[in-house]
Amino acid sequence: MELYEPVLLQGGFDTLWSLVAQSGLVAQVVLLILLFFSLLSWAIIFKKVRSFREVDRQSALFYERFRTTSSLSDIYRDCQNFPMSPLAGIFKSGYEELNHQMEVMQNEAASEQRSRTLLKSLNGLQRSLQKAAVAEMATLERSLSWLATTGAVTPFIGLFGTVVGIINAFRGLGEGTGTTIQAVAPGISEALVATAAGLFAAIPAVIAYNHFLSRLKIFGSEMDDFSAQFLNLIERNFT
Numbered sequence: 001m002e003l004y005e006p007v008l009l010q011g012g013f014d015t016l017w018s019l020v021a022q023s024g025l026v027a028q029v030v031l032l033i034l035l036f037f038s039l040l041s042w043a044i045i046f047k048k049v050r051s052f053r054e055v056d057r058q059s060a061l062f063y064e065r066f067r068t069t070s071s072l073s074d075i076y077r078d079c080q081n082f083p084m085s086p087l088a089g090i091f092k093s094g095y096e097e098l099n100h101q102m103e104v105m106q107n108e109a110a111s112e113q114r115s116r117t118l119l120k121s122l123n124g125l126q127r128s129l130q131k132a133a134v135a136e137m138a139t140l141e142r143s144l145s146w147l148a149t150t151g152a153v154t155p156f157i158g159l160f161g162t163v164v165g166i167i168n169a170f171r172g173l174g175e176g177t178g179t180t181i182q183a184v185a186p187g188i189s190e191a192l193v194a195t196a197a198g199l200f201a202a203i204p205a206v207i208a209y210n211h212f213l214s215r216l217k218i219f220g221s222e223m224d225d226f227s228a229q230f231l232n233l234i235e236r237n238f239t
């Protein structure tokens with residue numbers, strides 16, 4: 001049995017290639033479009049896998065830095081070492097808003113000849129953190145819409161190529177003299193290659209898109225938790 005498997009596998013690839021080479025112009029254009037979708041979606045998948053792995057690593061390192069360092073200014077200076085961490089981006093935005101509010105309160109205290117330097121608005125700081133979280137999530141979601149489009153569109157593109165191929169096959173059958181299955185089977189098999197190619201492009205894109213969505217939910221929860229911890233820290237020390 002093992003001796004025949006490589007031969008059958010090689011014959012299968014040869015048959016598939018011959019079907020693609022012998023297909024009509026419309027079918028070949030459809031296959032080229034599907035190949036473009038597939039290659040681009042795979043490039044996005046590999047890029048996102050590497051990117052999300054780095055986001056996880058940098059976020060863990062930054063959170064450890066935030067948890068063990070008491071100086072907010074030191075953490076702010078270290079944010080540049082974690083460019084892919086959404087937690088660092090949120091902290092940077094919150095720290096800048098905190099500094100701005102503290103400067104405003106110091107100026108008001110100086111003009112009133114008082115020593116008041118407390119935080120002006122905790123709600124303003126919270127809005128700043130939410131805005132930063134939305135921006136970080138948009139960065140993480142970049143290019144994922146292409147995977148969704150690939151998963152939704154490529155089966156229909158493949159189906160279009162199949163329908164056109166079957167129409168041509170039956171048209172040739174009607175114009176010919178033979179009415180056997182042997183006369184129409186080659187044309188139908190060529191047409192079904194487009195459907196197979198559409199599914200081949202769509203299935204990995206859908207799987208990857210759903211996987212990345214679950215990862216984004218985890219990132220969103222981590223950002224919410226970090227924002228709550230940051231707000232609690234500010235409320236304890238500056239209000």
